[in-house]
Amino acid sequence: MDFLDYDTRLGGYAVIVRDDHVLLALWSEPEVPLWTLPGGGIDLHEALEDGVVREVFEETGYDVELGALVGVETILVAPERRLERAGDRWQKNVRVVFAATVTGGELTHEVDGSTSEARWVPLADLPGLHRDSMVAKFVG
Template identity: 70%
Template sequence: MELTPPEFTDYDTRLGAYAVIVRDDHVLLALWDEPEVPILMWSLPGGGVELDETPAEGAVREVREETGYDVELTGLLGVETFVMAPEKRFARVGDRPQKNVQVVYEATVTGGELTHEVGGSTSEARWIPLAEVPALERIGLIRKFIG
């Protein structure tokens, strides 16, 4: 059987998976502090999906890495996409735009204990009261799925 070569695209794609975890009127967030980001911003726990993972597997792994918690995904909340211009990309790779696909799940904690990621893209994980979320510097996914 002959395989057809993949169609060429003039952009890159990044698949990410994230979790919304709410407990006792608090939401679990991670402080995103990569050097390329000019201000510290709160994010949903999650991140890039590895080549050999499903989005669900990536979400579970990323939550564990960023927060120390084991989670069970309980539902799919949605999928967001946006395009990042080449000059806005954090890891500058030539002059190609990047299409970001973000899969967002609902999840519950099943084990582990709260810890902070070491050597990753976040430096702190914290349970934040839902009422305080609108006042935070936060990424768009939080605005969309929490407030």
């Protein structure tokens, strides 16, 4: 059973800042793709922290070490706003965000996933980006 099998989706994400840049992933599932924090759905068999580390690696190619809890964002999703093409059926999206540090790996893009690109974005460029609410709330 994975996170798509229940109506509350637990997601784990990471804020990774280095040299005045933040690591973001381009979420390609919405009609208009948007930049988001690397991370995603936590499977039922996973500890939250393990799922965040896995998701960051899948979307960016980086191994990370998690730090402090940055915050939690809860989103209630109305039926007409669910992304049916992605198989979403959850009503509540609980997103837990941690600070993280890159410990290894090399920047790569996810293949056949929900994101299509990973990029280090200058913090100064964030206001001009089409970005997910987590980026604005937890980074700037």
